[in-house]
Every structure is written in C-alpha cells, then in structure tokens.
Amino acid sequence: MTTIVDLIEAAGLTGRGGAAFSSAIKVKAAWENRARLIVNVCDGEIGAAKDAWVVANHLPELLEGVSLVTGGRRKAKTLFATHRGTTTARLLAEAGLPVLETPERYVSSEETSLISLAHGGDARPLAKRAPFVFGGRDSQGKRIRPTVVLNAETLWRISQINRYGVDWFRSFGTADEPGPRLVAIGGHVARRGVYESEAGTRLTSILAQAGGLPGDAEYVGVGGMGGILLTADEVRSATWDTPGMKRFGGAMGPGLINVWNPDDCPVEVASRMIAFGAGESAGQCGPCMFGLPALSADWARFSAEPNRETHWQLVSRLGQFGGRGACAHPDGVARFAQSALRALGPELAQHAENHCTKAGGRRYAQLG
C-alpha cells in the first residue's frame, strides 16, 4: 500500500523552513517513534511571512497535512508554534488549535527551541547529540520525548501532494529541487507580499511578481539574517535554486527576498543587522555569546576604517564560526557578514576615503 511517506519521498519534498532536509525521512521517523508534531508558524527569520500566510489562506489544507503526518492519531497533541500577540496566534486560537506561544526573539523559533519550550523549558536551542525525533535528553539530562518540527508550508505541501499527486508536484521546480515554494518579497518593491515560486527560475522573474527589481535598487538580501547579500547586478544574473545561491555562499533558505532601500547607507544597514544578530544570541554557547559581539565590533572597526589590519581581523574572525553553536545562529550571522563584505566591497572602498554617497552617510559617520 502506498503511504503518504512514499508519496512525499517520490515527490522529493524538502523542509521549507530553511534547512531543506528530506521530509520523507523526517515523517517516516516521526511515524516510527510516534513523535509529537510541532507545526512551526513562527516565520522566525527577519522578513519571513510565508507560514503566517499559509495559516491565513490555507488553514484547512494545513490541518489535512497535519492529519496525514500524525496518521490521524487522536492523542497526537500537535502544537502550533507562533509568536504571542500576532494575528496568526489569534487565527489559530479561533480555530480551536493548541498554540505554543513563542517569545519574540530571533532564536526562539529555532526547531529545538520549540522542542524545549514544549517541554516546559526556555525557548532556547538544545544541543543535538541525535535528532529529537528519536527522543533524547537535553544538556541537563531532562528527558525529551520524540518530537518532530515541520514548518507550516511543508505541511501544506504534503496535503497538496496527497491531493494532486507526485507528478503535479514535480511539474514545478527542478529534478533536484522539485515542487512549488513560497517566497516573501519585501523592502523596496512595488508590491510586498508572499508569492509562489519554484527552483530553477531567474531571481528577477520571482521579483517580477512584486513589481520587478526597481531600476534604482542596489542591494538585495536573500534569506534574512542567516542569508546573503547580493548586488543588483548579481540578482540580474542569479538563478533561484541551491546551485545558483551557493555561487554567492547562500542557500534557498526559508524563502525570503528583501530589496534594500537605495536611500539608506548599505554599510550602515549591514552593521545594524550584524549588531542585531549579535544581540540575539541565546547566550548559551561560548563561540556565539562571545564570538558574535566580537564579530560585530570587528565589522564596525573595519567599516569605520577599512585597512589591511582591520580587514585581516574581520576575516580571521569570520573563519572561527564553523558549526560551533548548538544551533546555526552564529554560522548564519557569519555567513551574512561574509557576503556583505563581498557585496559591499566598492561601498567600503568609498567609505575608506571618508565618502558615503547616501544621505545615511551622516548616520554612518556617527557609528564609528
């Protein structure tokens, strides 16, 4: 008998939350371990909006996906994680669904933060010695029951695969990255919003749905705080798929594109993002709680005074963040800083000569 796991596997669905892990492997393990399901509707990345969009527009299908994954177990006790006080929290509560209220912090919606929160702990990441779908213990030895976290879009896609079939799903995207995928487009565009996209298309065609890449746009963020920064020229040549994003050190991520406002000094915007990322450390892992503020300071020093010494300091700092946190937050901020350093090269050279072309340059001057 064909099960939903077989269908998901044939469809080649991967998690739409950012990690792009095989959904079939996850759902199969969830079945075998009778894991509790947590639906992640947090849209935790900066500028993310698609999971809230799924709840607002496709709640019945989302619930169908939940029922397919939990095998309709009545005692499954699925939780819906979202930030407290949001419209999404209200919609879920009105539908009579149990809401796991998540504090408004960047790392609090990370998969294991939600698992910790569901077990009565803090919404802070857990160290993963093995995937928690098998159950396990947190660092202090507290028992964690088998839990699987899937994001809202992923569950919606599962219901679509069940309804419309594998061939329909695979008619979108590429052979390696099949299926439709949502993308949130924000910032300096005519029509901000959540749109359908698929791997293998040009980044500019995706942006066309939001009114196109404006002629005065200079920089575009893909993937938020844990993503990358591209120049407008790079956006014009880039393909929306893993190889296309990998060229710039990025990934498809959680599906969000932000066109930076050309009136703002991009060096200042990048500085603020890195400083924000440093402040969002959960303060659990040394390399993150000490490393990120040091990275932010190195970035500020280099952008105020770009020379060989400050550049060397920044680059050697960036080399220290390889998988050294319980979660990927430090890696994400370092990835963003690395790509901002590349994309902003010409801007930084201008700044070295004490010359910022933006109105924000005055504000930038105060940063140093």
Next chain:
Amino acid sequence: MPSSADHRRVAVDRILCSGHGVCAQTLPASIALDEWGYPIIVEDHVDADAGALAVKLCPARALFLR
C-alpha cells in the same frame, strides 16, 4: 572516514562547554582553543582510547564521541 573500532569522532555539547580547555590538552592534535578558551575542532577523527580519556577528563562533561 566512518567511525571504526579504533577511531571515533569527537564532538562538543556547546551548551555544556564552559571553556575549561582541558580537551585541547588531552587532544592537542585535534582541538585548538579560541581567544576565550572555547574549543575549535581541527580534526574530529580521534584515536578511540585517547578520545575516551579526553571525554572522561572534560570537567563540563561537554565532550562526547560518536
């Protein structure tokens, strides 16, 4: 290289680790320390016996083998 009888992969529970730095003494060829004393794993494949001893000597019980 997969884990075998005489080789294992060393890893750190980053939440438990409080930067004592003992692992860099017990596994000097595999682990370096950053400026705050937190481990940087340079080579995660370690001799099984040396790895087991390092795990035993980690004061934070953060070091483990897999």
